[in-house]
Amino acid sequence: MARAAIMVGDDLWQSIRDEALRAAVADPVFGKAVAGAILAHDDFTAVLADLIGRRLGGSVSERERFTEFSLKALRAQPDLIAAAGRDLQAITRRDPAIAGLLPPLLHFKGYVALQAWRVSHWLWRHDHHDVALLFQNEASNVLQVSIHPAANVGSAVYLDHATGIVIGAAAVIGDEVTILQNVSIGRGSELPTRSPRIGRGVFIGAGATILGDVSIGEFARIGADAVVTSDVPGGCTAVGNPARLTNCPEPASVA
Incomplete structure (x- = not known):
């Protein structure tokens, strides 16, 4: 390897x-x-x-x-x-x-x-x-671009336009993530404070905010200006403030 x-x-x-x-x-x-x-x-x-x-x-x-x-x-x-x-x-x-x-x-x-x-x-x-x-x-x-040295960021990551990006100390960013401008990823106000975990292949639109102990599943999409404070399942799109889910994959049918 x-x-x-x-x-x-x-x-x-x-x-x-x-x-x-x-x-x-x-x-x-x-x-x-x-x-x-x-x-x-x-x-x-x-x-x-x-x-x-x-x-x-x-x-x-x-x-x-x-x-x-x-x-x-x-x-x-x-x-x-x-x-x-x-x-x-x-x-x-x-x-x-x-x-x-x-x-x-x-x-x-x-x-x-x-x-x-x-x-x-x-x-x-x-x-x-x-x-x-x-x-x-x-x-x-x-x-x-302000990424705390203690954060964890994967590879094949693209910071597109890269203005006003803030990533907090405990945030985890997976591989193949795309982050547009004016995105904040960090702790919420709840105690104990925890930070988001962003899965592989996630796309985060301009102006989005992701806060707290939340998990963003693989290949999810976060819409522009969305405010996300709860989990987003893989493949889903989160839009709005507060964010709501849309375009989620159909659950697999049971034979």
């Missing part, structure tokens, strides 16, 4: 380099930016670390610091690189306006915000809490 993941990662990196080379030839002006962001690096790990540093660091020293911490995390846990690759490919599969890997890698702030969270989560789990929270704070300030 690990070997397969490495091979996929190598293939992905080669695809990114090939796109970058074609872009540099097609547009010499843009080619300079591509050369610095992609072609100057030896692998996808270095590209991601530099990307995070560029986006979060306001000064040269800050950029170097964010890059250094990112390199440390990404090299210590190769699974982060595999997850980053799946996140990137998920964008190309779900966004019909995207034809390649290079545009979302270089220009989609939701993508870099998610990779910054992956680094912060690694830092948090290794007891570097202050630095992890620094990553969260800067991602919130600069990219308008």
